[in-house]
Amino acid sequence: MQALKDHCEREARAGRLAYQLCRSCGQSQVFPRPFCNRCGHADLAWNTAAGTGVVVGHSVLHRAPTPADRERLPYAVALVQLDEGFRVMGHAGLDLGIGERVALSFDAHGERCLLRFDPLEQEPQ
Amino acid sequence: MNRAFVAGVGCTAFGRREGLDSLDLMAEAATEALEDGGFERAEIDGLLTGYSTAMPHLMLSTLFAEHFGLAPRYAHAIQLGGATGGALVMLAKLLVESGQCRNVLVVAGENRLSYPGGRDSAIQTLAQVGHAEFEVPYGATVPGYYALLASAYMAAHGTSQEDLAELAVLMRSHAARHPRAHLTEPITTQNVMASRPIATPLKLLDCCPISDGGAALLVTGDAGRSKGVRLAGAGQAHTHQHISAAPSLTDFAGASAAAGRAFDEAGISRSQIGVAGIYDSFTITLAILLEEIGFAPRGWAGAKARQGDFALDGEFPLNTHGGLLSFGHSGVAGGMAHVVEVVRQMAGAAGPRQLVRAPETGFVHGDGGVLSSHVSLVLARE
Numbered sequence: 001m002q003a004l005k006d007h008c009e010r011e012a013r014a015g016r017l018a019y020q021l022c023r024s025c026g027q028s029q030v031f032p033r034p035f036c037n038r039c040g041h042a043d044l045a046w047n048t049a050a051g052t053g054v055v056v057g058h059s060v061l062h063r064a065p066t067p068a069d070r071e072r073l074p075y076a077v078a079l080v081q082l083d084e085g086f087r088v089m090g091h092a093g094l095d096l097g098i099g100e101r102v103a104l105s106f107d108a109h110g111e112r113c114l115l116r117f118d119p120l121e122q123e124p125q
Numbered sequence: 126m127n128r129a130f131v132a133g134v135g136c137t138a139f140g141r142r143e144g145l146d147s148l149d150l151m152a153e154a155a156t157e158a159l160e161d162g163g164f165e166r167a168e169i170d171g172l173l174t175g176y177s178t179a180m181p182h183l184m185l186s187t188l189f190a191e192h193f194g195l196a197p198r199y200a201h202a203i204q205l206g207g208a209t210g211g212a213l214v215m216l217a218k219l220l221v222e223s224g225q226c227r228n229v230l231v232v233a234g235e236n237r238l239s240y241p242g243g244r245d246s247a248i249q250t251l252a253q254v255g256h257a258e259f260e261v262p263y264g265a266t267v268p269g270y271y272a273l274l275a276s277a278y279m280a281a282h283g284t285s286q287e288d289l290a291e292l293a294v295l296m297r298s299h300a301a302r303h304p305r306a307h308l309t310e311p312i313t314t315q316n317v318m319a320s321r322p323i324a325t326p327l328k329l330l331d332c333c334p335i336s337d338g339g340a341a342l343l344v345t346g347d348a349g350r351s352k353g354v355r356l357a358g359a360g361q362a363h364t365h366q367h368i369s370a371a372p373s374l375t376d377f378a379g380a381s382a383a384a385g386r387a388f389d390e391a392g393i394s395r396s397q398i399g400v401a402g403i404y405d406s407f408t409i410t411l412a413i414l415l416e417e418i419g420f421a422p423r424g425w426a427g428a429k430a431r432q433g434d435f436a437l438d439g440e441f442p443l444n445t446h447g448g449l450l451s452f453g454h455s456g457v458a459g460g461m462a463h464v465v466e467v468v469r470q471m472a473g474a475a476g477p478r479q480l481v482r483a484p485e486t487g488f489v490h491g492d493g494g495v496l497s498s499h500v501s502l503v504l505a506r507e
Contacts, residue, residue, distance in 0.1 A: 063248070
C-alpha cells in the first residue's frame with residue numbers, strides 16, 4: 001500500500017489526481033489498492049482525473065479536530081462527484097451549493113498536497 | 126435451536142461521573158443487570174464487551190472478566206463503532222441459540238466526558254475514523270461527516286433544519302422523564318435553530334453530547350429466567366467505511382437491509398413494531414434511519430415528530446429514554462441504552478416513561494461509522 005500511496009502523493013505534488021482504472025472490469029477507484037475492489041483482479045492502470053465534477057455535499061466546520069485546524073476556523077469541506085464517477089473530499093470556499101460544477105486545484109498543507117474545489121468558470125458565450 | 130431471552134438490564138446515570146473510569150462504569154452497569162436478573166457471577170458463561178476510547182485495550186473483555194470476577198467459556202470485545210451495542214446483543218443471541226453459552230453478560234462503559242482531555246480528545250480520536258489520506262487531512266470531524274451527509278440528504282429529500290430540530294426537541298422531552306439522563310432541560314425548536322453551528326447545517330443541539338456512562342444486558346437460554354422479552358431477530362449490513370465511498374448519499378440501503386434481515390428472522394413486520402430505539406448520534410442520523418427503514422416516509426421524519434407520532438402517547442413511541450441526543454452518548458453504552466429502554470418498555474419497567482400498554486414487539490437499530498455498518502434487532506414479548 002505504501003508504494004501506491006507514495007505514487008498518489010507524488011502525482012498530487014505535480015498537480016494531478018491519480019486514480020486506478022481496472023482493465024478487467026472497467027471500474028475506476030480513487031482509494032488506491034493493489035487490486036480492483038469490484039472484481040479482485042490486479043490488472044490496474046493509473047489515470048489522471050480531468051478534475052471536474054459536481055458538488056454533492058458541503059459543510060462549514062466551526063469546531064476542529066486538531067489545534068492546527070482550529071487556527072483556520074471556520075473552513076469548509078465538500079464532497080464532489082468527479083466526472084470519472086467516483087467521489088472525493090476536498091477543501092472549498094465557505095459558500096458553495098449542492099449541484100454546482102467545480103474544478104480541482106491543489107493546495108500545499110504541511111507535508112501534503114490537498115484537493116481544493118472551486119466553481120468552474122463559465123465559458124463566455 | 127435454543128431461544129434467547131433478556132434476563133436482566135442495567136444502565137448507569139449518564140453525564141459527568143467524576144472519579145469513575147471505564148471499568149467502574151462497566152461494573153456498575155453489570156452489577157445492576159445481575160441484580161435485575163437475580164444472577165450470580167458464577168452463572169455467567171459468556172462475556173461480550175465493546176471498546177472504550179478512554180481506555181484503549183487490546184483485550185477489553187478479558188480485562189473486565191479479571192476485574193469483575195468472571196471466567197467465561199466465550200469472551201469477545203467487538204468494535205463496530207456505533208453499531209457495536211446492537212452487534213454485542215446479536216452475538217449474545219447467537220451464542221445462546223447455538224448452545225455455546227447459557228447466560229451471556231453484555232456490557233459496555235466509558236468515561237468519555239471526564240477522561241483527562243475529555244471532549245477534545247474524543248473528538249480528535251473519533252475524527253480518525255475518516256480515511257487517513259482522503260478525508261482526515263481536510264480537518265473534518267464526525268459531526269462534519271454527518272453534516273456533509275445532511276447537506277446531500279436534505280437537498281435531495283426536502284428536509285429542513287426545522288424538521289430536524291423537532292427530533293432534538295422530542296428527545297429532550299423524553300429524557301426529562303428519565304432520572305439518569307444527561308440532558309433534561311426542555312428545549313424548543315427555536316433553541317435548536319439558535320444553538321451555535323458545529324458543522325453546517327448541524328448545530329450544537331443537532332448533536333448528541335459526550336457523556337460518561339455504562340449499560341449492560343444479560344441474555345439467557347433459560348426461559349424461566351426471562352423478563353418476558355425474547356430476542357426474535359437480528360441482522361447486519363455493511364456497505365462502506367468512509368463517506369467518500371458510500372454507495373449513495375441520499376439513500377442508505379444498508380439500514381433497510383439489516384432491518385429486513387431482522388424482521389424476516391423474527392417473522393414480524395415493520396408495521397407490527399410497538400416501540401423503537403433508533404440510533405440518534407445526530408438529528409440527521411435519526412431522520413435518515415427512520416425514513417430508510419420505513420418508519421416515516423422519505424423526508425417526513427421531522428413532520429411526524431412535530432405531529433406527535435413518536436411521543437409516549439403517539440402511534441410509534443421512539444427512544445423513550447431520550448436517545449443519544451439527550452439521555453447521552455458514552456460510546457458503546459450509548460447504543461446499548463436503546464436496547465435497555467426497549468426491553469424495559471416491553472417488560473413494564475420503564476417507570477415514569479412507561480407506555481400505557483406494554484408493547485408486544487420492539488425494534489432497535491445501531492449505526493456505525495457514517496451510516497457504514499448497521500445492526501437491527503427485533504424483540505418480542507414471550
